[in-house]
Amino acid sequence: MILSRRSVMVGTALAAATPLRFARADDTIKIGGIVPITGPAAEAGKFMQNGAAMALEKINAAGGVLGKKLEWVIEDDATTNPGAVLGFSRLVSRGDCIAYTGSIRSTQVQAISPDVVKAGKPVMFGGTNPGLTQAGNPWLFRCRPNDNYSARVISDYGVNTLKKTKWAIIHSTDAFGTGGKDALVENLGKLGITPVLVQGYTNQQTDFTPVVLAVKQANPDVVSSYFTFENDLGIFARQLRQLGVTAPWVGSPSIINTTALNLAGRALFGTYGIADYTPDASPEATAYATEYVKRYKANPDNQSTWIYDGLLILANAINTAKSSDPQEIRKALIAVKGYKGTEGTYNFDEKGDGLRGYNVVRNENGKIVFDKRIDFKD
Amino acid sequence: MAIFLQLLFTGLGIGAIYALVALGFVLLIRAASVVNFAQGQFAMVGAYILVVGVNVLELPYLLSMAIAVVLMAVFGIVFAATTYWPLRHRGGLPVIISTIGASIFLENIVLFLYGPSPEVLPGLFDSPGIQIGEVFMDSQYLSILVAATLLVVLQYLIFEKTLLGKKLQATSQDKEMASLLGIPVAFMILFTFAYSAMLGGIAGMLVAPVLFVSVGMGGLIALKAFAANIIGGYGSIPGAILGGLSLGVAETLGASYISVPYKDAFAFAMLLMFLMVRPQGLFGEKISEKA
Numbered sequence: 001m002i003l004s005r006r007s008v009m010v011g012t013a014l015a016a017a018t019p020l021r022f023a024r025a026d027d028t029i030k031i032g033g034i035v036p037i038t039g040p041a042a043e044a045g046k047f048m049q050n051g052a053a054m055a056l057e058k059i060n061a062a063g064g065v066l067g068k069k070l071e072w073v074i075e076d077d078a079t080t081n082p083g084a085v086l087g088f089s090r091l092v093s094r095g096d097c098i099a100y101t102g103s104i105r106s107t108q109v110q111a112i113s114p115d116v117v118k119a120g121k122p123v124m125f126g127g128t129n130p131g132l133t134q135a136g137n138p139w140l141f142r143c144r145p146n147d148n149y150s151a152r153v154i155s156d157y158g159v160n161t162l163k164k165t166k167w168a169i170i171h172s173t174d175a176f177g178t179g180g181k182d183a184l185v186e187n188l189g190k191l192g193i194t195p196v197l198v199q200g201y202t203n204q205q206t207d208f209t210p211v212v213l214a215v216k217q218a219n220p221d222v223v224s225s226y227f228t229f230e231n232d233l234g235i236f237a238r239q240l241r242q243l244g245v246t247a248p249w250v251g252s253p254s255i256i257n258t259t260a261l262n263l264a265g266r267a268l269f270g271t272y273g274i275a276d277y278t279p280d281a282s283p284e285a286t287a288y289a290t291e292y293v294k295r296y297k298a299n300p301d302n303q304s305t306w307i308y309d310g311l312l313i314l315a316n317a318i319n320t321a322k323s324s325d326p327q328e329i330r331k332a333l334i335a336v337k338g339y340k341g342t343e344g345t346y347n348f349d350e351k352g353d354g355l356r357g358y359n360v361v362r363n364e365n366g367k368i369v370f371d372k373r374i375d376f377k378d
Numbered sequence: 379m380a381i382f383l384q385l386l387f388t389g390l391g392i393g394a395i396y397a398l399v400a401l402g403f404v405l406l407i408r409a410a411s412v413v414n415f416a417q418g419q420f421a422m423v424g425a426y427i428l429v430v431g432v433n434v435l436e437l438p439y440l441l442s443m444a445i446a447v448v449l450m451a452v453f454g455i456v457f458a459a460t461t462y463w464p465l466r467h468r469g470g471l472p473v474i475i476s477t478i479g480a481s482i483f484l485e486n487i488v489l490f491l492y493g494p495s496p497e498v499l500p501g502l503f504d505s506p507g508i509q510i511g512e513v514f515m516d517s518q519y520l521s522i523l524v525a526a527t528l529l530v531v532l533q534y535l536i537f538e539k540t541l542l543g544k545k546l547q548a549t550s551q552d553k554e555m556a557s558l559l560g561i562p563v564a565f566m567i568l569f570t571f572a573y574s575a576m577l578g579g580i581a582g583m584l585v586a587p588v589l590f591v592s593v594g595m596g597g598l599i600a601l602k603a604f605a606a607n608i609i610g611g612y613g614s615i616p617g618a619i620l621g622g623l624s625l626g627v628a629e630t631l632g633a634s635y636i637s638v639p640y641k642d643a644f645a646f647a648m649l650l651m652f653l654m655v656r657p658q659g660l661f662g663e664k665i666s667e668k669a
Binding site for chain 1: 381392485494507594603
């Protein structure tokens with residue numbers, strides 16, 4: 001008797017709850033996102049949420065999408081590949097997200113890529129490994145320039161502007177670092193240069209003495225790098241200077257991001273960075289920086305700009321498509337041409353690459369000084 | 379040769395940190411038969427207390443360290459009371475699982491309370507280090523080596539030369555017998571937890587200027603320290619020290635002379651080799667004695 005009464009109660013509760021849930025789900029249009037809330041990139045995850053909050057406010061102030069408010073629901077990716085896969089599958093199994101946002105870390109985008117194909121909905125992401133958009137996954141849309149361009153800019157700047165020919169390349173052995181290294185070796189090769197040292201390291205090291213000594217022995221006249229995590233970059237930078245390597249250093253974007261500048265401090269003075277986002281690159285970038293500093297009392301970096309651009313572009317595309325149908329949204333995304341974002345002017349191609357250029361900046365005693373922007377047509 | 383000496387110095391510095399954390403492991407294994415998988419997080423908590431003292435409250439460095447050491451002792455007792463005490467009669471496995479849970483809890487509570495921003499701590503000395511010939515000796519690595527030596531000597535004196543130490547040893551050898559002899563076993567175990575948390579905390583504070591302070595810093599060290607503990611001999615104090623140092627040197631030399639990307643593999647290859655060839659480790663007791 002009790003049992004049946006209880007099951008009746010449960011049944012009633014469920015019946016009452018179900019329409020409620022659906023009613024609430026209909027209130028907003030949802031985009032799911034994986035975010036590193038825990039793990040080594042937790043701070044970057046905070047920056048990412050800052051950028052997303054600014055984008056959502058702007059989108060909803062302008063009327064939202066398809067006449068409803070846009071909501072960004074997030075899951076922790078724990079800065080790991082299994083975490084990313086798990087987080088993404090939780091988002092997919094909710095069943096109410098019409099599109100997604102991915103990670104700025106290539107390795108994690110690569111990890112979720114098969115599930116993205118299965119989910120069959122657009123995913124905006126920030127990882128820069130060139131292969132991510134070229135492996136035939138139609139749903140990945142990159143909101144940063146890929147590393148073919150970063151490598152072209154690094155090699156062009158180092159060889160033609162700094163006039164350096166003896167190159168050392170330091171790279172993470174993850175998908176991002178390896179992709180960047182391959183692209184840089186290829187581009188240097190086109191300029192007739194074989195690096196004197198190509199040295200990989202695994203993420204999250206306690207000590208970089210062996211790497212620094214390898215650099216010292218190779219005696220390069222320029223050091224270039226693809227670092228994934230800022231703490232690794234900070235330890236390497238300090239030990240590099242301590243052990244007396246003074247060669248100029250041109251780094252991938254992590255060398256100028258907010259966390260790295262805090263951690264490494266003086267050890268990065270005088271270095272060059274390739275930046276997808278820098279406040280002085282365009283009026284849009286400057287306006288974003290002003291707003292960000294006002295809201296968060298901190299300097300913005302690419303950890304927040306790509307998601308800001310990504311959500312705005314996605315919202316525009318959904319409104320252009322006038323539909324939540326994934327194929328229609330995809331068509332609208334590929335049709336985006338000449339959109340001026342904080343990271344540059346977006347022109348999406350069939351593969352899902354939106355940007356084709358980088359800024360060159362210098363670290364002058366801790367201040368990031370914009371040098372020039374290099375954009376490519378192909 | 380200069381390169382070899384440079385690597386040796388760095389390897390010893392990193393190895394000393396593994397050794398300090400491994401010492402904390404060993405003490406708890408001996409006193410309470412607990413394998414504490416939150417030992418690395420002890421280091422992280424210690425480093426964060428120092429960050430609050432130095433960077434937030436702007437207290438003098440050594441005073442902050444002293445306060446942090448005292449707080450770590452208190453923390454060790456709270457840890458014992460919550461993680462170990464309720465499960466102490468349930469055998470080894472529940473306590474191990476409980477310490478793993480505590481390690482996850484500690485990382486997330488610090489993330490929640492302090493936020494995700496990694497912090498920079500200045501070193502003990504203003505000077506970055508000394509240059510001897512072609513070898514650069516980082517002042518913080520030197521501090522680590524000196525502090526580790528002092529702590530090991532201190533620990534030897536306490537354990538071998540004082541009544542307290544004898545009581546601790548008696549407790550670790552046979553709890554029932556010790557309590558029959560009038561040794562307050564519960565107090566001894568709590569003391570060991572406090573001491574082991576202090577050691578872990580000091581390791582964290584010493585390594586913080588080298589590694590930066592982040593929530594995940596403990597995990598980086600703890601696995602290696604655990605390996606050091608096995609290599610040195612499960613539950614052996616000199617083993618933990620020698621195991622830690624040799625692990626630090628082996629991985630640094632291996633990285634430089636063989637392969638940097640496989641650096642972590644050297645530590646664990648060494649662990650596997652020991653498990654196969656000499657499972658009792660460098661200074662291990664024969665299992666029969668323990669039983």
